[in-house]
Amino acid sequence: MHRQLWYQDGLRFSCTGCGDCCTGGPGFVWVNKEEIQQLAVAMQCADVAEFERLYVVPVGNRHSLRERSNYDCILLDPDTRQCRVYAVRPRQCRTWPFWDSNVETPESWERTCQVCPGSGQGRLYQLAEIESQRQVIRV
Ligand code: SF4
Structure with missing residues (x-):
């Protein structure tokens, strides 16, 4: 049983594919x-070392994807504005928002x-689904 949360009745989210979450500030x-x-x-890197x-x-004892000088994610295609690794995108991206x-x-x-x-509109996510995504990675 989940404790009482303000989003007890779920939250809406349907990604529009705008790519804004891969850009913005640092x-x-x-x-x-x-x-x-x-x-x-x-x-298609030769090995993990090349990718890294x-x-x-x-960052300390953790690792982050690099950003371009405009703070775009390094893996966002600058021309198409699409994620170049969408099928294997990291947990942090999968669990947004x-x-x-x-x-x-x-x-x-x-x-x-x-x-x-995409947030606040579209598909209604139930509480249990939100909580399970929220627990994948703490950000
Ligand atoms: S998650 Fe939101 S900001 Fe990111 S691409 Fe989808 S609609 Fe745009």
Whole structure:
């Protein structure tokens, strides 16, 4: 049984594919060892070391995908504005927008809806589904 949460009746989200969540201000997209291995294959790198050299930056004891100078994700195609690794995108991208920081309060969800046109509209996600996505990675 889930404790009482403000989004007890679910939240709506249907991605429009605008790509805005892969851009914007500076930030981190955390990747673990398994994700790096999958991404290296998807990007047709010779090996994991090559992928890390080109696309990953260490942050403390964690690893994040690099950003371009305009803060676009390095794996966002600058011409098509599509994710180049969508099928194997990291947990952090898969679970957007159901992150702790986005659903913490109605106000934080409202801010999320302002930066993501897919949030707050479309498919209704039930509480259990939101909670299971929220627990995949804490961001
Ligand atoms: S900002 Fe929202 S609607 Fe746009 S691509 Fe990202 S998840 Fe989809």
